[in-house]
Amino acid sequence: MIRVIFACDSIRYWWQNYGAVHYRSASSILLMCDGGGSNSSRQYLFKQDLQALVNELGIEIRIAHYPPYTSKYNPIEHRLFPHLTRVCQGVIFDSVEMVKNLMANAKTQTGLKVFTTILTQVYKTGRKVTGDFKQTMKIVFDDYLPQWNYTAKPQV
Template identity: 30%
Template sequence: MLINLDNGPSVGSSRTQFLKRMVAFAKKTGKIIHLIYYPPYHSKYNAIERFWGALEKYWNGKILDKARKVFRIAEKSSWKNTHPIVDSLKKSYKTGVRPTDEEIEKYGHYIQRSESLPKWDVYIFPNIEN
């Protein structure tokens, strides 16, 4: 499974809590996960950034004061004849949580970084034998 990421602060390849969750997901699904990060300030390559521009045009200055209104506008919008899947997460994650060094060592074996681009190209394997 290839996932393109924007290198934002919550999903950076050095974020231990994020990587811990990705390892758990790989183990649960049995899928190899390939994380590829867009370089900083290169939003033109990120499809979601282009979609935001189309969405801003679509809502045309409307006051977005209710979640339902935002969802309705987002659901009706499209970019290159593609409509988004719109949903809301009900769960919130605690901030400032950091895995212990022992936890990091347990899941660190599942992570393999590119030799040439270790910060931008990361594989997560569902089992250690890889």
């Protein structure tokens, strides 16, 4: 099986190990994504892999992208990253396992605790969207700001 992009593998891992356990009655997942990178709002490869993911999980995923150049308003940037930077400060990384353990030690007095894992898949580069995906996808774009907001629904 060709592995989907890293973002979708990360979502799958979270849902199977945390989300489905803690949110048993959830009928959908809301993801707030930055506007760039492999999960960019303009990337149909992300949408294709997202469609495959919702088909596999059987739950719809709603995507709300931050507009370009506004990722600084993403609360994760302010709530998580400073603490990851703090625990890694002055450390010379000599293994992926060391980085994983350092990040797992990031916590705050207000209750932030970081859970880490290492995804070891190898991802194929240069992939293209299949020719008929745009005609067969079950991705519904919002009426308001459809370029940034949409929902991927499982296909029957």
